[in-house]
Amino acid sequence: MSVSYDDVFGREPHVEEQAGDLMRLAKGQLDGQARHALEGHLETCPACRLALIHMRQAVLDEQSAWERGRALVKDFVARILPGEAPHVDALWLFLQSKELLGTLPVSEAEPNAQMAFSSPIGASELPTVLLVFSAVLHGVIAEALPPAEAVDRVRDRAEPLLAAHGLARIGGADTLGELQLLLERQPVNRSER
Amino acid sequence: MTLEEAFARFKRDADGQAFDRLFHRVKGKCIATLMRRGCSPNDVDDALQEIRLNILQKRHEIENVDHFDGLACLYARGAVNQIRRWTKLHVELDLVEQDPEDPAKSQLAGIEGGQEADYLLRPCMERLSERYRIVMLLVYWEELTTEEAAEVMQESASVVKNLRDNGLRRLRECVERRRLSAGLRGVGGTGR
Numbered sequence: 001m002s003v004s005y006d007d008v009f010g011r012e013p014h015v016e017e018q019a020g021d022l023m024r025l026a027k028g029q030l031d032g033q034a035r036h037a038l039e040g041h042l043e044t045c046p047a048c049r050l051a052l053i054h055m056r057q058a059v060l061d062e063q064s065a066w067e068r069g070r071a072l073v074k075d076f077v078a079r080i081l082p083g084e085a086p087h088v089d090a091l092w093l094f095l096q097s098k099e100l101l102g103t104l105p106v107s108e109a110e111p112n113a114q115m116a117f118s119s120p121i122g123a124s125e126l127p128t129v130l131l132v133f134s135a136v137l138h139g140v141i142a143e144a145l146p147p148a149e150a151v152d153r154v155r156d157r158a159e160p161l162l163a164a165h166g167l168a169r170i171g172g173a174d175t176l177g178e179l180q181l182l183l184e185r186q187p188v189n190r191s192e193r
Numbered sequence: 194m195t196l197e198e199a200f201a202r203f204k205r206d207a208d209g210q211a212f213d214r215l216f217h218r219v220k221g222k223c224i225a226t227l228m229r230r231g232c233s234p235n236d237v238d239d240a241l242q243e244i245r246l247n248i249l250q251k252r253h254e255i256e257n258v259d260h261f262d263g264l265a266c267l268y269a270r271g272a273v274n275q276i277r278r279w280t281k282l283h284v285e286l287d288l289v290e291q292d293p294e295d296p297a298k299s300q301l302a303g304i305e306g307g308q309e310a311d312y313l314l315r316p317c318m319e320r321l322s323e324r325y326r327i328v329m330l331l332v333y334w335e336e337l338t339t340e341e342a343a344e345v346m347q348e349s350a351s352v353v354k355n356l357r358d359n360g361l362r363r364l365r366e367c368v369e370r371r372r373l374s375a376g377l378r379g380v381g382g383t384g385r
Binding site: 016021023024029049051053054058059061143144 | 251
């Protein structure tokens with residue numbers, strides 16, 4: 001269409017300058033004078049109001065995908081390790097808050113995850129299992145990989161870890177393969193509005 | 194490498210590893226935006242590559258990590274703009290037949306490639322007053338809800354809803370007139 005959006009919503013470079021504060025506001029992390037100043041600017045700038053709405057939606061979309069992913073992993077872990085469910089929540093929150101998912105190899109992330117608990121987990125298999133599954137889920141959600149590809153990517157590293165805890169196979173079935181089937185049956189990488 | 198170290202290295206040296214560390218955090222948001230707005234999984238990689246290049250070009254202007262994240266979101270929206278079409282508006286105006294199995298596959302009646310819909314709709318859109326056009330853009334191009342469009346326009350939701358409904362009615366009438374004068378047949382679908 002020939003409608004000039006710029007006439008109404010200003011020029012993109014102007015919004016780009018505000019992008020940092022807009023993102024912090026969208027995440028609920030902008031306080032004090034900076035927030036006050038930005039809110040004043042938003043009163044007069046439709047282009048930034050529009051950008052803020054898109055940023056808010058992106059934040060919500062991602063949170064929603066991760067929430068569904070977390071629920072999937074929690075269900076799956078509960079099938080393997082009954083009674084460990086409370087730890088799943090704590091570990092998941094820790095991983096998210098520290099942005100560990102996908103940024104560290106599993107072997108480096110595990111000691112950090114252990115430190116999340118007030119007392120050491122000791123011989124519990126949970127951190128290993130959850131980190132392996134989280135790595136798969138990260139591939140599916142954050143990188144839009146098909147479940148099979150996400151599993152393939154971590155399999156070499158994950159299988160020895162799972163095997164060390166006797167978890168490479170559950171009831172004769174391939175554990176990672178089971179997770180892959182679960183993700184394929186209940187996709188988590190698309191969010192609907 | 195901490196986030197702060199990564200940002201410093203990215204700013205100073207355009208270090209690839211540092212960039213990956215920063216981009217990794219915001220990639221999920223970009224993908225969520227791309228896929229919700231109709232980007233196919235096959236197109237996601239290309240769109241992400243474009244977002245990365247745009248951010249790299251702005252390296253010297255980026256002030257902090259939040260600025261990096263915000264720009265990534267803006268560029269994701271820009272990438273969507275390049276693949277997005279007026280599909281929803283075409284459906285509302287009966288300019289296309291929608292495949293019930295796959296709403297993304299909408300077929301134009303008669304002429305392929307969106308030319309007929311564009312031929313019918315473009316002059317009608319241009320005839321709308323500015324407020325109507327803005328509402329149409331916000332609701333059917335940006336795909337905002339009525340409430341969100343109201344927030345952008347600083348109007349009440351009911352005003353925006355009226356503008357949208359009246360705008361649609363005007364467009365529909367105009368499209369029908371143009372269709373008749375050009376001797377084109379409608380899709381014969383929902384018929385409003």
